[in-house]
Amino acid sequence: MGLARLAELHGVATTFSPAKGVTVAVPDATVVAVLAALDIDASTPEAVRTALDRAERAAAGRLLPRxxxxxxxxxxxxxxxxxxxxxxxxxxxxxxxxxxxxxxxxxxxxxxxxxxxxxxxxxxxxxxxxxxxxxxxxxxxxxxxxxxxxxxxxxxxxxxxxxxxxxxxxxAQVPGPEGRSHGFLVQLYSLLSARSWGMGDLGDLAELATWSGRSLGASFVQVNPLHAAVPGAPTDPSPYRPSSRRFPDPVHLRIEDVPEYAYADPADRQRLEDLRDRAAELRESVLDKGALIDRDAVWELKREALEIIHRIPLGPGRRAAYRDFTEEQGQALEDHATWCALAEVYGSEWHDWPAALRDPRSPQTAEARAGLAERVDFHRRLVWLTDEQLAAAGRAAREAGMAVGIVHDLAVGVHPGGADAWAQQDSFAAGMSVGAPPDAFNAHGQDWGLPPWRPDALAASGYAPYRGLLRGILRNAGALRIDHVMGLFRLWWVPIGSPPTEGAYVRYDAEAMLAVLVLEAHRAGAVVIGEDLGTVEPGVREALSRRGVLGTSVLWFERDWTGDGRPLPPAKWREGCVATATTHDLPSTAARLTGGHVELRHRLGLLARPLEEEQTEETADVAEWLGLLLDLGLLPEGAGDEEGAIRAVYRYLLRTPARMVGIWLPDAVGDRRPQNLPGTWDQYPNWRLPVSDAEGRPMSLEELAASPRLHRLLEVFASRTAPPDARPS
The missing domain is CATH 3.10.290 (Structural Genomics Hypothetical 15.5 Kd Protein In mrcA-pckA Intergenic Region; Chain A)
Incomplete structure (x- = not known):
């Protein structure tokens, strides 16, 4: 009882529910380890009694909550x-x-x-x-x-x-979107244009926003997290395990759009042209030869080009703008640039650095920063240049008439060896990793390898790391999508070395986390979207809705789970959501309709049941949805027309009252491959695929813009501002 009470006082749950009506006890060893990560000694009965007495006296003596x-x-x-x-x-x-x-x-x-x-x-x-x-x-x-x-x-x-x-x-609430709207969802790296250096960049984002806003009436473009990645050989391509969530990755820069590029001397100009030629070869290898996107090769070329550009002096106005940016970003930017410079010397895992350099505030770190001043300035300036191009993409969206604009994505955590984890060590729980408990869909649970924030440290700092993170990403965002938004309420902490089944939920001050989020979104004038898929504890969606945070509703998951389990009629969908047909972690609509995703998972050995069982269940599920689309008069082409069925899916989404409808850009051209296949690492090319057509042929942004199939789908949205009508035809 003493350990359970001690855990309760520190927000650590001693049980969890993997399914309705089922309660599982958290192992005592896990509770002890989680408390230790919060600097609470519960290793012996005597230590528990001492810590409990201290905690209860502190709680009784507090006049106010934290x-x-x-x-x-x-x-x-x-x-x-x-x-x-x-x-x-x-x-x-x-x-x-x-x-x-x-x-x-x-x-x-x-x-x-x-x-x-x-x-x-x-x-x-x-x-x-x-x-x-x-x-x-x-x-x-x-x-x-x-x-x-x-x-x-x-x-x-x-x-x-x-x-x-x-x-x-x-x-009381975050800003809401104006009326009802639609827009594209896309992984930016996958969208190559004729001007890309081997992967989609911020110039492509601005081009996509301008075209889709002006020509298609789109109100937003939602992209993957553009956070700074951890450098390596190879770099982890996942945008959801970054080095820093606070600062963007310069790999997304459009090199030719950096103002100083135009002022290179003849010798440097020739070198830059040579790099552009090599980048063109990378681009052509992806678009013409079907090669995978090679982020490391792209960055190698861009880094060399940026080092040349860095030697070109800034003009007085540009120098003043750079100075203002560095002063505004303060110590956080200095720490980030220092980590980048040190990582070039000692590697990207700061736990392996010389002991004194593991402390960002040590005299030795200050000395190393001074010795690497030129490299620190290089990385500091890259952040500024990337911020400028992010701002330019946002302006392009607004000037194209987009009511929302660019929707940025906030990953749930950071890499344990990266810049944020080094600079903010006091805010992270040492020895812990964020994940998910076992449930009906994954009996083994999940370990995402991301260190969690300590709720006590956040409160003691006035939520400074969280506020800085939100301000950094919201400064150029029309809206913000928060991955695993349930993490504002609680996170599953897994002691490093333990299986994810032996974790525990740790609760955060959700009222404070939400208040800071609403405050910063209000200051930025940004819409907020929460990714609330999967296991969501009671009351979370209601709390988010009360604050104006939109949820995420994916068609295939929207069923009457409290009734007969049939597809949820469009009129019964919630209004406060972004309605989509799929996400980056799910099959494309074409793959779902054809069953191709089941065959893919079978080839990779990911099915938990025999192929025939999986195919039978999937076929029945799709048939049920197609039957509803036919009954509603949304599928005049007939159930056997794949392209028509995709259009019918989006017609259905428009029948719902959802405030925003997201179009998965690969759906518009019949792409069958998922961008990410959970449960795989090197078995599948996660995060490295370009947008492709139904035959798997990569398509450039220019080809997408001219695609008859895409335009036929977008005709569905021509009357997007009409009120939803869920009456069967």
Whole structure:
């Protein structure tokens, strides 16, 4: 009982439910290991008693929770002082220090009330009338003067007890999309144009946004995470295991669009032209010869070109813009660039570096940074250049009339050896990896190899790493998709060396995590989309919806799971979602309709049952959906017409009330191959496939734009702004 109570006080669950009505106990050894990652010693019964006594005394002595959240707006949430403060003893002095450094203070009413510290709130004009006869300002009136932001809060009782806490003041909801809209979903690397250097880049993104916005009426383009990757030989191609989520990867740069490119001297110009020729060969090997996208080869050419460009002096205006960017990004950018420079010398796994360099704040690291000043500046400038091109893509989308614009993707975590994990060691739980528990679909659970954030460290820092991450990615985003959005509430922690079945859920302060997200999205004017597929605990979707966060609904999963299990009629879909036919981890619609994905998984030995059983079940599932599409009059071409069936799927999505409908770009040309096949590593070319047609022939952006098949699909969206109509035809 003592270990369970200790775990509860620190947000560590001692049971989990892999299926409805089933409860499984977490091994004690796992609980002890997770608590150790939170600096809680529970290794012996005596240690448990000591830690429990300390934790309970600390909990009983706290006047306030670690973080207080205030939701602004109408209704009960925005009516006044939050309950955590109204419960303070009479005469308690409460002080708020805002983000800008202003101080606001008052005393709680009652007989023991004392005079306010510092008098009236700063910048608040004359002191408001006392409340309930108490001396000093009315807390409710002061509260209404609080600006949006992440502030510090302190409380001191008349008997001298005190507590500090974080204070997040956020709008009630994130911005929502205007009306109903549609747009493309695409893995950017897979979209090569005639100007790409072997993989899709930010110039291609701007081109796609401009074309689809102006010619097709698209309101958004959603891309994969563009986070900085961990360099290696070979580099992990997955965009969901980056070195840094805070900063983008310069491999996405369009080299010719860097302004300094035009000012190379003749010798450097010739070298740049030679690199362009080699890049053209890479591009042609993918588009014309069917080769895989080779990210490492692309980066080798781009890095050499960028090193040449880096030697070209910045003009006065450009130099000033670069200086402002580095000052704005501050220590986080300095750390990132330092890690990149050190990784060139010592390798990309910082745990293997000389001991002193594993600490980003050590004197030896400062000395190494100074010695590598030129390389640090090189990597710092690459971030700036990439940020500029991200901003240019966002402007192109807005100028094309896109109501939402570029939808960026936030991965659930970072590589344990990468830049973020090095620079923010105090914020990550050592010895732990994020994953998923066993469930009906995966009896072995999952281990994603990503270190989790410590909830206690986040709260103690005022959520600084999380806020910086959100600000960095939202600065150039019209919307943000959050992968595994359930991680704002809890994450499955797996002790390194243990199987993922022996993990435990660790809970985060979801109210605070959501408040910071809503605050930063409000400041950026960005829509937020949560990837809420898979196992979702009760109440999560409702909490996200209350804050205006859209969910993700994939057609094949939308069934009446509480009833007869049949496909969910379009009118019963939720409005607050992005409705899609597939995702990057799922089969394309053509593969789903033809059963090709079952055959692929069979060839790779991934099926848990005999091929015939899997095919029978899949055929029945598809037939049921096709039958519904026919009944609704959405499939005039007939069930045997593959291209017509794909159009019918998207007609169906438009019948739902979903605020946004996402078109998987490969669907538009009949691509059959998934971009990622979970459960594989070198058995399948994950994250390395270009968009291709139904015969597997790679297609350039120019060919896509001219594709009759694509335009026939997009005709379905010509009346996209009409209200949804779920009545059978």
């Amino acid at each position: 973080t207080v959240v205030v939701w602004q707006g109408s209704g009960p949430e925005g009516a006044g002082v939050p309950p955590a403060l109204t419960a303070l003893p009479a005469g308690t002095t409460v002080r708020v220090t805002t983000e800008e450094g202003r101080e606001l203070s008052w005393t709680t009413p009652g007989k023991a009330a004392a005079q306010p510290v510092g008098g009236a709130p700063h910048d608040a004009g004359p002191a408001p009338a006392p409340a309930d006869g108490a001396g000093g300002p009315d807390g409710a009136q002061v509260w209404r003067q609080l600006p949006l932001g992440v502030h510090r809060l302190s409380a001191v009782t008349p008997d001298g007890r005190s507590t500090d806490a974080g204070l997040v003041v956020a709008p």
